[in-house]
Amino acid sequence: MKNHAFAPARRSWMRTAGIMAAMAWGGLTLAPGASAQAWPTRPVRIVIASSAGSTGDLLARMLAPRLESIWKQPVIVEAKPGASGIVGTEYVINAQDGHTLLLGTQTALMSKYTQKNLRFDPLTDLLPIAKVINYQMVIATNAPTAKRAGTLAELVALSKSTQNGLFFAGNGPTSIFNLSMAIMNQGLGLRMAAVDFPSVSAMNLALLRDDAQVMVNTPSSVKGQIENGTVVPLAAVSTERYTNLPQVPTLKEATGYSGYVPLLWAGFFAPKGTPASVVQKIDQDLRAVLDDKFRKQIESTFTGTTVSSSPPAFAKEIQAETAVWRDIFKAMDFKPE
CATH class of the missing domain: 3.40.190.10 (Periplasmic binding protein-like II)
Structure with missing residues (x-):
């Protein structure tokens, strides 16, 4: 989503070093009247690109009531499975309401290298907000x-x-x-x-x-x-x-296996064009709800390790990981489906 009218505000915002790191992922933009204090102004949807009852769905439903208590708006979890995560991911990318988030895994990101004729680029059309958990496998x-x-x-x-x-x-x-x-x-x-x-x-x-x-x-x-x-x-x-x-x-x-050991994780993303202030607020609010007691509950429920993250840190981690997967696919001579 382009917003030429606010290019000066964007340039001013880019001067902040921490935000510049997030910009490297694909660019946050400022929208008219957007502010962390004003958001959310309507119900928030958390979309998972897997089926209802899946690990991602259950995680989202654990987080939703705690986020509701901060945001003072309903938080609705929607399962949109299909095409190895593409259906739900594309739905979030195309959302224009400013209140739709993706709780996804690297499956959504790898679609850039695994799918033919993809109608979006997950590496530029999604903004990383924060990783929540590294799962065991x-x-x-x-x-x-x-x-x-x-x-x-x-x-x-x-x-x-x-x-x-x-x-x-x-x-x-x-x-x-x-x-x-x-x-x-x-x-x-x-x-x-x-x-x-x-x-x-x-x-x-x-x-x-x-x-x-x-x-x-x-x-x-x-x-x-x-x-x-x-x-x-x-x-x-x-x-x-x-x-x-x-x-x-x-x-x-x-x-005696000595090859690459994959890691499954889940984290929050927003569509490109989401205001920087909103991305930062969501990140801060996630950290607020993930207190020590709740972290232990999540880790016990999902056999994983919760993560202290941030938009720049998550973006940097994703860039490094997707580069590894890209090289592996090339070495495997993997053909996109």
Whole structure:
């Protein structure tokens, strides 16, 4: 959204060093009458680009009432799944009401490199506000498969000895789960075929039914199943063991894997053109609601680590990470879908 009439105000604003760092991401603009004190003037929508009941949806619903108490306006969570996050992301980018935010993952950003004929550029059409959490991820199997292959190394061997290999439960070829597995599998060598499902809950059900034998997911998504033994985590997608799953080895410990270790996170974004003062207010208000007690509640619920962030810091982190993914896709000769 262009606003030539306020170019002088924009130039004045750019002189502030901290805001210049955020500008490097794609540029915040000042809008007529915009101020942090005046915002919000209507209900705020938090859009997640995944299905209702997903981890992102639940996180947004935990945050919403606390933000309502500060903003004095209703905060509505809307799930808009589809096309590996593109539907929800594009919806936010096209929003013109100044009160629509995205709580998204890097899946939305990687669409720049994974999708053909994209109608937007997530790296310039979205403004990073703040990262909220780094999630844990595990490579997991089901109980019947674990009886035949109780470790990740044994699962790799089983996949190679099985005539048609194993089935991987995915969430779309360009989802973070599928892409993470594709990257890790360069070093692991699993013989598998991806079967994609419309939601994370459908992925989980496929694993439980043995329609698939392996998946990448967050432990919180299958916490009950891990506890009752119907889902068996074989490796932590991490360089260190998780304190809540101390018995689960890291990828390196499990197989000697030494490649790139993907990280799944969630953070807030606003459409390009959102006033700088509003972006800063949202960031400040997020930090206000994320007190120590609430952080511990989120970390316990979602098996992850909450993050102290800011628009410039989040933008810098995203730039570094997307550069890594871009180079990995190039090395893989990955063809956009």
